[in-house]
Amino acid sequence: MLGISGLYESEELFKELIENISSGVAIYETTDQGKNFTISEMNKAGLSICDVTRKEIIGKNLSTLFPKVEDFVFLDALRRVWKTGNPEHSPTGFYQASRVSGWTEIYIYKLSSGKVVAIFDQQSEIIEAREILSHKKIEEELQKSETEKSTILESLLEFIVYQTKDNSIIWANKAAADSVNSVPEELVGRKCYQVWNDRNDPCEGCPVVKSLKSKKPEISEINTPDDRVWRVAGYPVKDNDNNIIGVVETTLDITERRTMAQKVEERSEALSVLNKIISLGNESKSLQEYLLKSYDQVLDIVGFDRGGIYFYNNKTNHNILVYHKNIHPDYIAAIEDVDITQGLFSKVFDKDKLCYFEDFSEFMENSKEFGVYSTVSVPLRSKDEYVGSLNLTSPTHQILSKNKLDLLESIGKQMGIIIQKFESEKLLKESEEKFRKAFLQADLYRDIFAHDINNILQNIHSSAELSSLYLNNPEKLNTISELYEIIHEQVERGRKLIKNVRKINEIEDSEIELEKIEIFQVLNKAIEFLKNSFQARTLDVKINSQKKKTYVYANNLLLDVFDNILINAVRHNSSTKIEIEIEIKKEKLKRENYIRMEFNDNGLGISDYRKKSIFEKGKRKSQRSRGLGLGLSLVKKIVDSYQGDIWVEDRTKGDYKQGSKFVVLLHETL
Structure with missing residues (x-):
């Protein structure tokens, strides 16, 4: 077994370690007293993260390759570290240019040779993190300087452990020892699975064991009981005859990275869903079409398959079921018109907040008989006004995350606004149509009424004139009687005309x-x-x-x-x-x-x-x-x-x- 002093005497081994760690390592040097820097070397992880080759970057001027590096403040940090010799940690920042863009977090150190080392990690697999810079071949000074190599390895946050083929620890960096409240010397000779997992045999699916079998690098993400996520990699170490003599294990806590990625993904999903809900509102030609399409969309999001949409009647405090899907016929009668201020429904329908019932049978004993196990009621709101509720139900036990519930609340607000828009447009159209009809009817009745009443009055007038002429003529008494009958008939005709106008108005107004x-x-x-x-x-x-x-x-x-x-x-x-x-x-x-x-x-x-x-x-x-x-x-x-x-x-x-x-x-x- 190699001792620690023997390991430090092996320049090739140090080179192998640096080349195979998962963090990016870049080395810079200056020829003009720290004003400009060229890239001397970059390891495999760095090349992969930046998506470049050594040929493209070695010996190239940093500012020439990346004009935006001045805005990124990385170049200023390089100059300060070169001038003062004090290491610096550059917090996560975003670099963007036509060539590369992405997020990165960088640690910068000055070596005894005067060169400056930057150690960096890719921050997210969702946000493209192609970063930094251009590179050159690792200088002969790095190969000759065991102290410099040790400084790099000891400065990494990543755990670096060199093991024998039977997983006995030969060497470990400070970060690895700190993780178990120890020092590197105390870990030598112990099995890695004993130190970190308190086991008597290798961990199942261990990438280090896999790499010894496959004779090539193996990388896995492992979740531990404390809810942390680790990126574990195994890199076989070979002698000059290509025989495996050991393995390098690198381990990095990527919990924060994964959490960030998950949040970005969930936020992206939420925005996509809300945009879809809004788009459906713009595309739909009617409220009914919008309810049908948007409701199916929401059911898909939560993995439920049934439920309905309620509209609120503020005069009666009742919620009325206006659309439903896959609800048991016998269940509909009990829920289609409900007083949300009374009994069970006062718990189900809250005007201000979402109500989630993981097991609805706790509130309604026979609910499962009707295919109702888990259910959620989402208030539909337009600004400060409650317009109804979105009811989503599953016949099986479903657990919704807080993120899903938050998304549903956002959907409820958007749908409420869109529903109110449709209702307002409907009322406006009805009002315009009613006004138009009233105007046309008024004009129409005026013409018809004037025409018919003029005829009636003319007949009465003519009969009255003839009666006055015949009044003193006894021979015309029969004629006068007939004329009075005509007058009576015309009066009755006018009464009937007025009655008909009133009835038409009654029909149209009610x-x-x-x-x-x-x-x-x-x-x-x-x-x-x-x-x-x-x-x-x-x-x-x-x-x-x-x-x-x-x-x-x-x-x-x-x-x-x-x-x-x-x-x-x-x-x-x-x-x-x-x-x-x-x-x-x-x-x-x-x-x-x-x-x-x-x-x-x-x-x-x-x-x-x-x-x-x-x-x-x-x-x-x-x-x-x-x-x-x-x-x-x-x-x-x-x-x-x-x-x-x-x-x-x-x-x-x-x-x-x-x-x-x-x-x-x-x-x-x-």
């Missing part, structure tokens, strides 16, 4: 509530009213239907629909006997059941030209055309509110003068 209506009861009332209103006319009204009772979705305004259609059939009819035949039957359209009602009359009919416009308010082409008042506008509006349809045809196809057929389609209900 939400229509539909119910189950039996149409024969309503239809018979309309027929009775028709006969009482036109007692002087001969009416023949028939109903043809296979059923005596038929139900549709409608409301009390259905009577106005029938009234208007029947009254128009009489008013616009010059026949001595007015015939109205009503056909009622079932019809199926697009897999939905309808009741089809056909009102056939023998009136004057409606030309194809007028068929297109009679249901459209204000579409009269001239004031001379015979108007139907607001009646059919009202009918169309009511039927549309039932999600039904109405149109007019010729009773005899191709000949409109034979009368009209008004067709009404209404949704059937049982």
Whole structure:
């Protein structure tokens, strides 16, 4: 076994040690009293870290190779160490130029020969750390100076241990001995696995053992029970005949480096996810599309597969389930509309903070029966306003890290802002549309009302003038009576016109509530009213239907629909006997059941030209055309509110003068 003094006498061994350690070592010299420096040598680790070759750097001027080195303050540190001889530690800094860029931490020492040594490490595998400088061949002085080599090895933070083939320690540097509160001399002769792991045999997967078998360098990262991470490397040492005579072990605590790398990676992941959430908000054409895409994205992040999105009603303090995925059908009924101020749900839904339940059965005993084991509820917030919650659930036990939970909170804030944006845009569009409709309706009603009321007033005025002329003529008493009847009829017509305008406004200003209506009861009332209103006319009204009772979705305004259609059939009819035949039957359209009602009359009919416009308010082409008042506008509006349809045809196809057929389609209900 070689002794320590023997090791120090071996220049080749020192060279081997420096060449194989994992820290970078670079040696500089100056020819102008410390103003400029050239690179004399760099070991394999340094060349690898900087991604250069010896040919590229040896003998080259540092400032020429790296113009930005002045800004990096490394050159100033070299000058100070060369001038004072005092070693310096340069904290982690970032060097960036067109050639190389990255983070590094450097230790600088002056050798007795006047040269300056820099020892440095790569700081992260995620942040590219190609650094420093250009190099030259190690000088003959380094090969001859055992003291200088020892200074370098003893200055390293990395543990350096030279072992025999059976893992007995021959030599160790100060850092290795300090790690076990000892001195290098006390480690000699002991097994490495005894010293650092208190074992009786080599550690499983040890890179030193592997390197002896593979006859080449082996490097591994090893986690120890104290949660530290070590970079352990084994480098075989060979004699002149290429026989392995020992092995160099280097060990470096890279826990901080790994922690830094992990934080950078997690931060990068978080930014990527948040950017995706924001991008989906910009790409989605509707709130529904955004909820669908963003929710799947969030489920993937945490590895859950079910849950839902709730919107908050600030008037009732209820959360309403607006979107859900893979939730058990029996579970939905219990959670689709919840009071977040009461009982269990006051614990699940917090307006201000995320709520995470690793085992939800602690709060709801039978939750696992519905596929709910672990769950997390994330508040959706837009600035200071709570807009709802994001609920994520797993049927299996899931543990979420603090970083994941922090990310979910950030996602909740972004989604809340985007949801609020969609809602604001929706309200703005609805407001604009309502204003536009109100403006058009006001203009429309003004024209129609003015037209019809003018006709009514003109008829009243004409009748009143004729009455005054005939008042003193006994022979015209019958005529005067007829004129009074006309006046009464016109007053009634005006009352009906005002009533229709009010009903149209009621329909457009309120939400229509539909119910189950039996149409024969309503239809018979309309027929009775028709006969009482036109007692002087001969009416023949028939109903043809296979059923005596038929139900549709409608409301009390259905009577106005029938009234208007029947009254128009009489008013616009010059026949001595007015015939109205009503056909009622079932019809199926697009897999939905309808009741089809056909009102056939023998009136004057409606030309194809007028068929297109009679249901459209204000579409009269001239004031001379015979108007139907607001009646059919009202009918169309009511039927549309039932999600039904109405149109007019010729009773005899191709000949409109034979009368009209008004067709009404209404949704059937049982």
